[in-house]
Amino acid sequence: AIVAVLEELASAPAAPDLRGLRVLVxxxxxxxxxxxVRYLGNRSSGRMGFAIAAAAAQAGATVTLVAxxxxxxxxxxxxxxxxxxxARQMHAAMLDAARAADIVIAAAAVADYRPAQVSxxxxxKHGGAMILELAENPDxxxxxxxxxxxxxxxGFAAETEQLEAHARAKLERKGADMIAANRVDAGLGIExxxxxxxxxxxxxxxxxARADKTTLARELLALIATRRAAVRAAAP
Amino acid sequence: AIVAVLEELASAPAAPDLRGLRVLVxxxxxxxxxxxVRYLGNRSSGRMGFAIAAAAAQAGATVTLVAxxxxxxxxxxxxxxxxxxxARQMHAAMLDAARAADIVIAAAAVADYRPAQVSxxxxxKHGGAMILELAENPDxxxxxxxxxxxxxxxGFAAETEQLEAHARAKLERKGADMIAANRVDAGLGIExxxxxxxxxxxxxxxxxARADKTTLARELLALIATRRAAVRAAAP
Numbered sequence: 033a034i035v036a037v038l039e040e041l042a043s044a045p046a047a048p049d050l051r052g053l054r055v056l057v058x059x060x061x062x063x064x065x066x067x068x069v070r071y072l073g074n075r076s077s078g079r080m081g082f083a084i085a086a087a088a089a090q091a092g093a094t095v096t097l098v099a100x101x102x103x104x105x106x107x108x109x110x111x112x113x114x115x116x117x118x119a120r121q122m123h124a125a126m127l128d129a130a131r132a133a134d135i136v137i138a139a140a141a142v143a144d145y146r147p148a149q150v151s152x153x154x155x156x157k158h159g160g161a162m163i164l165e166l167a168e169n170p171d172x173x174x175x176x177x178x179x180x181x182x183x184x185x186x187g188f189a190a191e192t193e194q195l196e197a198h199a200r201a202k203l204e205r206k207g208a209d210m211i212a213a214n215r216v217d218a219g220l221g222i223e224x225x226x227x228x229x230x231x232x233x234x235x236x237x238x239x240x241a242r243a244d245k246t247t248l249a250r251e252l253l254a255l256i257a258t259r260r261a262a263v264r265a266a267a268p
Numbered sequence: 269a270i271v272a273v274l275e276e277l278a279s280a281p282a283a284p285d286l287r288g289l290r291v292l293v294x295x296x297x298x299x300x301x302x303x304x305v306r307y308l309g310n311r312s313s314g315r316m317g318f319a320i321a322a323a324a325a326q327a328g329a330t331v332t333l334v335a336x337x338x339x340x341x342x343x344x345x346x347x348x349x350x351x352x353x354x355a356r357q358m359h360a361a362m363l364d365a366a367r368a369a370d371i372v373i374a375a376a377a378v379a380d381y382r383p384a385q386v387s388x389x390x391x392x393k394h395g396g397a398m399i400l401e402l403a404e405n406p407d408x409x410x411x412x413x414x415x416x417x418x419x420x421x422x423g424f425a426a427e428t429e430q431l432e433a434h435a436r437a438k439l440e441r442k443g444a445d446m447i448a449a450n451r452v453d454a455g456l457g458i459e460x461x462x463x464x465x466x467x468x469x470x471x472x473x474x475x476x477a478r479a480d481k482t483t484l485a486r487e488l489l490a491l492i493a494t495r496r497a498a499v500r501a502a503a504p
Contacts, residue, residue: 069428070310070379071308073307163402
């Protein structure tokens with residue numbers, strides 16, 4: 033199995049060929065409003081997801097991009113862009129678009145929690161401490177994994193520690209085909225131009241060395257195309 | 269007194285003259301980290317504050333701009349820019365710079381609260397609800413008002429309701445010389461190009477009608493120059 037994986041990687045093309053495939057990509061943060069002014073946010077520039085959408089379009093795929101609040105132009109060749117703000121909006125947009133997708137790459141940094149109550153008026157300050165109750169957001173990756181037929185599903189994990197353990201746990205728990213994990217420290221990962229990604233799947237892994245996000249996106253798509261072909265070849 | 273105010277307004281120049289004055293402006297949101305990925309934020313593009321800094325520099329002032337996390341270029345002519353992220357960083361930068369300022373315009377949307385605990389690791393999700401404890405941030409406007417000698421101090425109030433009541437309460441409570449209040453609904457105020465501002469001071473008020481932020485900034489500075497002159501003329 034290790035030899036087979038190595039052979040697959042050696043044959044992974046530098047420029048992936050995704051012609052005829054429909055690729056759905058999520059990008060950016062989600063922001064969870066507490067009132068008309070305050071929100072709970074995730075740090076994410078959206079650049080990794082936008083680079084993946086751009087590279088997938090360049091590789092010939094029909095690309096749908098679901099974007100959280102970012103100030104980035106739609107990459108050339110992207111067929112459709114859906115802008116959302118909250119995790120629940122992203123959940124709805126992703127499930128809607130995923131039914132027509134062959135490959136789903138969930139690169140957005142989705143908020144796990146949202147304020148349990150949202151105020152339509154600006155909350156007034158009342159000295160001292162304050163307690164904010166949070167409610168859990170829907171699990172988009174798990175919901176995508178439950179689709180039938182299931183698209184080839186790639187999740188992301190941004191971790192400050194125990195990268196492989198957290199990524200492998202996420203792979204199992206969510207039912208994804210692949211987890212692209214990156215560290216969010218040392219000037220890498222979020223709100224930066226460069227990134228480095230460790231990719232995990234059942235029975236294998238591959239390191240994408242530190243590079244600009246355009247290069248990484250192309251390498252990741254080549255790996256996805258190879259892994260998807262291997263999974264389909266092994267299917268009964 | 270009303271006649272005097274009207275005369276002042278009638279004589280307010282369209283292009284304010286701030287030559288020889290040192291103006292300190294804050295702009296943008298503050299973001300309060302919960303862990304390396306999550307934060308509590310305020311919606312603010314920073315454009316109003318940046319427009320005020322630009323207009324003040326154009327009017328001949330020596331301008332220092334303290335900016336929260338925004339993706340805006342420093343306006344031409346601004347002498348110094350200090351970038352900060354949190355309310356506590358903004359508090360320190362503003363108090364430091366205010367000692368050398370004749371006029372302070374606090375246009376930043378500063379977070380009233382921050383997470384009571386900040387985690388250096390990414391907090392892991394653990395199903396169900398969650399409680400977030402918040403601690404109160406320092407009151408920058410009140411701290412600026414306590415400076416001796418006190419600069420001419422202009423605060424901002426973004427309100428969804430009871431604009432005048434909230435603005436006048438803030439004027440009294442904080443010890444500011446002027447409060448510029450704007451509604452944050454109906455496509456106005458935050459993350460938009462246009463704005464409309466109601467300006468309140470002890471014994472007077474003035475409406476700056478909906479306009480682009482560059483125009484409003486110039487009008488607001490003209491009003492500030494006029495009011496500052498009136499206050500100084502009335503001083504013992």
